Amino acid sequence: MHLIQPNRFDQLREARRGLLEDGVVPAGLVDDVVSRSWTRSQMAGLSPTEPPMAPPVSSGAELRRALAREYDFLSHARPVMEFLFDQMRDSGAMVILADAQGMLLHSLGDAEFLQRAERVSLCPGALWREEYRGTNAIGTCIVDQTPTVIQGGEHYLERNGFLTCAAAPVMAPDGHLKGVLDISGDQRGYHPHTFALVRSATRMIEDRLFHARHANDQLLRLHPHVEGLGGVGEGLLAVTEDGWVMGANAVAQQWLSLSASQIGAVTLDRLLGPQAQRLLNLPATGTPTRVTTMNGQTLFARDEPDRRRRIWAVANAAETDDRGAAGRPGGSTATALPVRPVRSHRPKDDVRLSKALARALRVQAQGIPVLLQGESGTGKEVFSRQLHREGDRGNKPFVAVNCAALPETLIEAELFGYVGGAFTGARREGSPGRIRQAEGGTLFLDEIGDMPLALQARLLRVLQDKCVVPVGGCHPVPVDFVLVCATHRNLREAVAQGEFREDLFWRINGLTVQLPALRERGDMVELIDDMLHSLAHDMKRHEVPSLADEVLQALQQHPWPGNLRQLHAVLRTACALLGPHDSELHWEHFGEDLWDDVFSRPIRADDALDDRLAAQARQQAALTAAPGPESAPETNLRRLSNSAIERAIRDSDGNMTQAARLLGISRNTLYRRIKQMSTH
Ligand SMILES: Nc1ncnc2c1ncn2[C@@H]1O[C@H](COP(=O)(O)OP(=O)(O)OP(=O)(O)O)[C@@H](O)[C@H]1O
Numbered sequence: 123m124h125l126i127q128p129n130r131f132d133q134l135r136e137a138r139r140g141l142l143e144d145g146v147v148p149a150g151l152v153d154d155v156v157s158r159s160w161t162r163s164q165m166a167g168l169s170p171t172e173p174p175m176a177p178p179v180s181s182g183a184e185l186r187r188a189l190a191r192e193y194d195f196l197s198h199a200r201p202v203m204e205f206l207f208d209q210m211r212d213s214g215a216m217v218i219l220a221d222a223q224g225m226l227l228h229s230l231g232d233a234e235f236l237q238r239a240e241r242v243s244l245c246p247g248a249l250w251r252e253e254y255r256g257t258n259a260i261g262t263c264i265v266d267q268t269p270t271v272i273q274g275g276e277h278y279l280e281r282n283g284f285l286t287c288a289a290a291p292v293m294a295p296d297g298h299l300k301g302v303l304d305i306s307g308d309q310r311g312y313h314p315h316t317f318a319l320v321r322s323a324t325r326m327i328e329d330r331l332f333h334a335r336h337a338n339d340q341l342l343r344l345h346p347h348v349e350g351l352g353g354v355g356e357g358l359l360a361v362t363e364d365g366w367v368m369g370a371n372a373v374a375q376q377w378l379s380l381s382a383s384q385i386g387a388v389t390l391d392r393l394l395g396p397q398a399q400r401l402l403n404l405p406a407t408g409t410p411t412r413v414t415t416m417n418g419q420t421l422f423a424r425d426e427p428d429r430r431r432r433i434w435a436v437a438n439a440a441e442t443d444d445r446g447a448a449g450r451p452g453g454s455t456a457t458a459l460p461v462r463p464v465r466s467h468r469p470k471d472d473v474r475l476s477k478a479l480a481r482a483l484r485v486q487a488q489g490i491p492v493l494l495q496g497e498s499g500t501g502k503e504v505f506s507r508q509l510h511r512e513g514d515r516g517n518k519p520f521v522a523v524n525c526a527a528l529p530e531t532l533i534e535a536e537l538f539g540y541v542g543g544a545f546t547g548a549r550r551e552g553s554p555g556r557i558r559q560a561e562g563g564t565l566f567l568d569e570i571g572d573m574p575l576a577l578q579a580r581l582l583r584v585l586q587d588k589c590v591v592p593v594g595g596c597h598p599v600p601v602d603f604v605l606v607c608a609t610h611r612n613l614r615e616a617v618a619q620g621e622f623r624e625d626l627f628w629r630i631n632g633l634t635v636q637l638p639a640l641r642e643r644g645d646m647v648e649l650i651d652d653m654l655h656s657l658a659h660d661m662k663r664h665e666v667p668s669l670a671d672e673v674l675q676a677l678q679q680h681p682w683p684g685n686l687r688q689l690h691a692v693l694r695t696a697c698a699l700l701g702p703h704d705s706e707l708h709w710e711h712f713g714e715d716l717w718d719d720v721f722s723r724p725i726r727a728d729d730a731l732d733d734r735l736a737a738q739a740r741q742q743a744a745l746t747a748a749p750g751p752e753s754a755p756e757t758n759l760r761r762l763s764n765s766a767i768e769r770a771i772r773d774s775d776g777n778m779t780q781a782a783r784l785l786g787i788s789r790n791t792l793y794r795r796i797k798q799m800s801t802h
Contacts, residue, residue, distance in 0.1 A: 215307030297382025386477030496637030499687030518563030
């Protein structure tokens with residue numbers, strides 16, 4: 123057991139006096155980490171003796187949103203936290219998980235200590251960033267992104283002086299901070315092993331996140347010793363079939379001198395030279411192979427041939443498997459959480475998209491054109507604007523031209539410009555055209571697949587010669603721009619059908635980025651959250667609206683043919699219909715169109731929303747006549763589901779609250795079902 127020595131108290135008092143009276147922490151009295159953090163706390167306007175002005179504790183709705191956003195993080199961290207807590211049960215301590223913004227998401231602890239902790243808001247929903255609570259292990263760990271111990275009087279606020287806390291950052295597989303794991307206890311009971319414990323626990327969480335995130339990538343295990351492969355301290359790399367490094371845990375990053383920003387933007391041969399090919403084609407026996415890093419360190423590497431085979435099999439059957447998994451009731455961890463992503467065809471598309479953006483930025487920096495493909499409304503223009511903003515031409519013009527929206531007769535003049543009087547109706551002074559307006563910046567050609575063939579030839583010439591000849595003119599004008607094209611059409615097919623020039627296709631297709639349809643994305647909860655935040659801002663609402671669980675689940679299951687555009691429009695209407703003092707969106711805030719759209723689909727057995735009804739219906743089916751062989755399964759299910767409802771209402775003597783309870787659904791859902799029954 124480690125106790126703060128009496129002279130340590132004197133040193134802390136002296137150091138604090140120096141900070142408060144002279145504005146400087148005298149050297150040598152406290153650790154540099156603490157000294158820097160005290161200075162930051164003081165600059166944030168905090169006083170060690172005063173409680174914070176407005177204790178920063180989030181509202182229930184904000185906490186629910188954070189829990190939904192961090193669903194994956196929590197479900198991977200919970201088992202590790204429980205294991206950790208088991209190791210320290212009855213030691214008067216607690217285990218805490220915070221997100222990267224310092225909001226406490228989950229805690230486990232001895233009842234007595236939890237009560238004391240709650241008095242200083244060490245409980246879910248509270249924000250423990252340094253600027254609110256001064257020096258503390260969670261907040262300081264977020265700033266320094268390194269394991270941190272803050273003991274007793276090292277806490278900036280005196281009221282927190284009874285605590286000793288050890289925190290370590292949890293890094294996401296893309297190398298960014300995901301959150302913080304912390305063990306807090308009474309400062310008299312601190313043991314140095316706690317620090318080691320919390321660090322190994324974060325490793326375990328990081329590895330779980332890594333494996334979950336990269337279930338569909340080839341995995342390489344690395345370690346300086348063969349026996350270390352497969353153990354807790356191994357390095358993990360996720361690579362795609364063509365060698366792009368999509369993820370690396372902290373040790374792999376360190377061994378390969380890889381920075382977080384490079385993940386998703388480098389290939390393995392950039393890190394390991396010609397040895398990369400060997401790693402991408404490891405023998406099917408799973409035998410480790412030796413590689414030398416750029417720093418001259420020897421590492422052993424091994425992949426998992428079985429996993430490679432499984433990935434291949436899963437890729438072929440992805441649709442079926444994902445639906446099955448989504449429909450199954452979750453384990454205890456999953457059901458304990460408020461919002462459960464129901465459907466996840468390709469998880470973490472948000473990360474894939476940010477990787478795609480990083481790759482596109484690098485390619486574009488070399489002047490190479492980028493081609494965006496995706497259904498209408500998937501955000502191709504939004505992506506191209508972001509590419510422009512974040513690229514090195516961000517302060518130059520961004521010029522967007524929709525090739526499908528312009529009449530064929532005008533598109534030439536619009537793009538290439540014209541000299542005065544070049545055609546009837548032309549302006550006397552002529553026009554430079556959109557290409558020249560993009561000088562120095564980005565030209566975005568939307569729906570390039572709809573460009574007439576004759577113009578394709580002219581565009582090709584501009585791209586080859588880097589010059590424009592205006593309509594009616596004869597002098598080429600030099601131009602400098604980067605090109606981003608977008609289309610919802612399959613350009614390869616258009617080439618095969620002779621509708622698109624093959625030479626132009628290769629010219630505009632330096633890098634293709636495929637934007638996924640909304641129904642294929644795995645980040646619906648985050649997208650909705652982002653949209654609600656920006657809508658709340660635009661509509662000047664005091665609070666960001668949240669969604670009733672059942673609505674969120676239904677939205678997640680909707681096929682969204684209009685993609686992000688449709689989702690945005692639906693949420694905008696719902697927010698506009700929400701009363702000024704209300705904060706939760708329910709079905710009544712959504713238009714009838716969506717209602718019909720969502721509920722006119724056949725009920726499927728794997729719809730989570732309908733699981734309970736379906737189960738009851740199936741039960742009832744066993745008691746009543748078996749459905750006729752001529753009926754479609756979904757019709758049977760609907761019929762059975764309807765009779766389960768009728769029966770529950772009958773059994774409850776028309777008491778709807780009781781009927782809903784019998785069915786295990788909310789009253790709103792019950793009313794909705796009844797309305798639906800009456801329209802079928
Ligand atoms: N990342 C995003 N976050 C929030 N809303 C978005 C996002 N991306 C797109 N949207 C919404 O979707 C709408 C359509 O986006 P955008 O015009 O970029 O799609 P598109 O794929 O270019 O569509 P089209 O093919 O029909 O031209 C935007 O106006 C915006 O409302």
